[in-house]
Amino acid sequence: MRILSTSTEDLEICSRLLKDGDIVAIPTETVYGLAANALDSKAVEKIFKAKGRPADNPLIVHISDIAAFEDLCVPTKEAYMLAEKFWPGPLTMILPKKPIVPTIVTAGLDSVAIRMPSHPTAKKIISLCGVPLAAPSANISGKPSPTRAEHVISDMKNNPFVAAVVSGGACECGVESTVVSLTGEHPCLLRPGAVTVEQLREVLPDLTVAQAVLQSLPETEKALSPGLKHKHYAPDAETVCLCGSTESAVRYIENHKDGKKTVVICFDGEQSSFADCETIAYGSPEKPETLAENVFDALRKADVSGCEKIYVRCAPPNGTALAVYNRLLRASNFCVINTEELI
Numbered sequence: 001m002r003i004l005s006t007s008t009e010d011l012e013i014c015s016r017l018l019k020d021g022d023i024v025a026i027p028t029e030t031v032y033g034l035a036a037n038a039l040d041s042k043a044v045e046k047i048f049k050a051k052g053r054p055a056d057n058p059l060i061v062h063i064s065d066i067a068a069f070e071d072l073c074v075p076t077k078e079a080y081m082l083a084e085k086f087w088p089g090p091l092t093m094i095l096p097k098k099p100i101v102p103t104i105v106t107a108g109l110d111s112v113a114i115r116m117p118s119h120p121t122a123k124k125i126i127s128l129c130g131v132p133l134a135a136p137s138a139n140i141s142g143k144p145s146p147t148r149a150e151h152v153i154s155d156m157k158n159n160p161f162v163a164a165v166v167s168g169g170a171c172e173c174g175v176e177s178t179v180v181s182l183t184g185e186h187p188c189l190l191r192p193g194a195v196t197v198e199q200l201r202e203v204l205p206d207l208t209v210a211q212a213v214l215q216s217l218p219e220t221e222k223a224l225s226p227g228l229k230h231k232h233y234a235p236d237a238e239t240v241c242l243c244g245s246t247e248s249a250v251r252y253i254e255n256h257k258d259g260k261k262t263v264v265i266c267f268d269g270e271q272s273s274f275a276d277c278e279t280i281a282y283g284s285p286e287k288p289e290t291l292a293e294n295v296f297d298a299l300r301k302a303d304v305s306g307c308e309k310i311y312v313r314c315a316p317p318n319g320t321a322l323a324v325y326n327r328l329l330r331a332s333n334f335c336v337i338n339t340e341e342l343i
Contacts, residue, residue, distance in 0.1 A: 001157055002164035003149075006121050010166070015128035017163045023047055025138035025152045027168030029119040030090050030177050030193065031145040031296070032152050033062070033135030034162070038072075041102040044134050048104075050161035053141040058107040059134040060092050060177070061114045064126040072132060073097055073112050076182050081203050088118035090173050090194040094181040105134050111183050121168045137176060138165070144233050144299040144331065147171040151300060174293035175323045180207070189213065192323040194292065213326055214317070216334055232330040233296065235303035237263075239310045239332040244339035246273050252339040253277065253311060260308035265298045267313050278305060288321035295324050299331060 004010040004024075014024050021043040023036045034050060036043040038061045048055060063069055066083065073095040075083075082093060097112035106112050114132075117123060126133055137145040138152045146152045149167035156162045178193030180200065187204045189197060192213060201207050238260075242249045250273050253264065264274040268290075271279040282298040283290030302310045312332070317325035329336065 001153070001159070001162050003153070004164050004166045006166060006168050011121070011124055011128060014125055014164060014166055018043075018125070018129050018133065019131070021046075022163035023050060023161060024163055025146075025149075025156065025165035026122055026125055026133075026135065027119055027149070027166060027171060028062075028117045028122045028135070029172045030117075030175060031147050031171050031173075032138040032149065032165075033122075033133075034138040034156075035062070035125070035133040035135040037129070038062075038105055038132040038134040039100065039102065040131075041104050044102060044104050046161045047134065047136060050156065050159050051136065051139070051141045053136065055104075056107050057136075057141075058109060058113060059105050059136050060179075061101070061105060061112060062122065062126060062133045062135050063114060063116050064123050065116075068132055069114060069116070071098065072101055072114055078182055078187055078204060082180065082200075083116070085203055086195050086199075087116040088123065089116070090118070090177040091115060092177045092179045092191075094179065094183055094190070096183060111181075113179060115177050119168070119172075121166060125166070142232060142234055144235060144296040144303075145176060147174050147293075147296050151297075154300075170293075172293070173289075174296060175327055178323070180204075181210075192326050194289070194320060194323065196319045197322065198319060213322075214329065233299070233327045234331045234333070235299050235310060237303055237307050237310045239299075239312060239328075239335065241312050241314045241328050241332045241336040242339050243314045243316075243336060244341075246270050248339035249311070249313060250274060252337060258309070261306065262309045262311065263302040263305055263307040265295075265302060265310060265312040267315075270313065277311075278307070285315035285321065288315055288319055288324065291315060291324045292320050295327060 092115040173194040178195040179191035181188045264277045282294040315321040
């Protein structure tokens with residue numbers, strides 16, 4: 001696997017690899033994506049093989065201009081309103097697809113997920129390729145998403161399907177894009193991200209929130225968006241989410257010692273409270289964007305420590321913190337403890 005920089009010369013190499021049907025990990029403002037020509041079914045198939053991704057998990061198509069948007073789907077008035085306010089940026093829209101989009105990209109659905117990233121490197125790569133790029137997160141399926149090139153290299157360094165990774169620094173948002181479906185009677189949030197429910201409702205007052213945002217999707221139900229159905233974002237160690245005050249979380253952990261090596265992923269300033277455990281601070285509830293930026297990196301750091309159990313402190317699921325809470329629900333297999341209720 002080649003390691004490429006963001007130089008003009010290396011981005012030309014990246015675009016040639018993609019046009020030739022290879023897959024390349026690229027930085028975006030959300031997480032690193034494992035990109036392939038979205039119009040090339042054989043190239044897209046390599047993404048599924050590289051990640052070990054289930055075939056019923058649809059991909060997001062990344063574009064660099066509105067013309068490509070109209071080529072790939074049937075936009076609605078609401079779609080243009082969202083695009084005007086939030087694109088380029090971390091928002092994905094699901095709309096009826098056009099025949100040009102291969103079935104493998106949409107997991108057999110008659111809709112397609114599309115977004116226009118704001119990351120300058122991602123935008124330049126898409127423009128150089130001249131084709132839309134299908135790009136799920138560049139990690140092994142089910143594991144924490146990569147927000148740094150070294151995360152991708154750790155997961156994919158011996159993967160025969162990955163031709164290169166473009167090293168573009170840390171991702172700004174740190175969690176995957178917000179996903180909104182515009183295929184039903186009312187617009188519906190399927191996955192929270194950096195574009196919040198509150199921001200979306202300024203444009204779409206009738207926006208609903210899918211139950212699957214905070215609950216597990218039934219196995220019999222088809223996933224309309226990435227990140228809904230299958231186990232996601234999970235470290236190898238047993239993971240438990242703790243909601244409530246610092247004091248109640250400390251008491252809970254003290255009362256549930258089981259001899260396992262434990263790491264607590266806590267808020268800034270809480271480290272000294274969990275004196276008997278190794279700690280990793282990942283941001284402040286008062287600045288939930290810091291939690292989003294660091295949550296996957298923290299989960300990966302905890303995992304490589306060799307711990308057997310991870311406790312993660314959770315902020316109230318409002319604004320950007322809803323996206324963090326959504327990811328932690330799935331990382332912990334919905335194991336959430338309200339420590340205040342146990343006092």
